[in-house]
Amino acid sequence: MKKKGVILLSVFVAVVAIIAIVAAVTVTLSGEKDSANPTPALAVPKVSKDSQGRPLKEFTITAKPANWTLQPGIQVDALTYDGTVPGKTIKVTQGDHVKVQLINQMNEPVTIHWHGYPVPNGMDGVAGLTQAPVAPKHSFTYDFIAKVPGTYFYHSHYNSSTQVDRGLY
Secondary structure, three states, X not given: OHHHHHHHHHHHHHHHHHHHHHHHHHHHHHOOOOOOXXXXXXXXXXXXXXXXXXXXXXXXXXXXXXXEEEEOOEEEEEEEEOOEOOOOEOOOOOOOEEXXXXXXXXXXXXXXXXXOOOOOHHHOOOEOOOEXXXXXXXXXXXXXXXXXXXXXXXEOOOOHHHHOOOOOO
């Protein structure tokens, strides 16, 4: 019985030590700025009520090119949503009416596909299938109700193998 108690105590101490180490590392790392793994900025919506009294959150996202310096002497031509890669975090609550205006300031068409999120077909952003791509110097407003909770991401679905690789996510 004594041996079993010693083993249980040893396991407990080991688990507490691991938790303490992880917590210490988390606290230390969370305060540092990591340019290789940046935390996306939070998109700030215009907030009002829609015609049915639901919260209406309206966002504007601008697709535009940017020249990024990765390190001295190494630059890349990136494609961005609002000048950032990844694009800004959009936070909404289940039941919100969501409108996202996509403004295209690039020299090629673009869309936003709400990856894995169920939106009406015409708001899905699959160029040539569910939506015409947004032409350069034009805009399109995505309009849907946030029905399914979770964490999702958005990205371009026009020439996505190139646009996503260059930063449109």
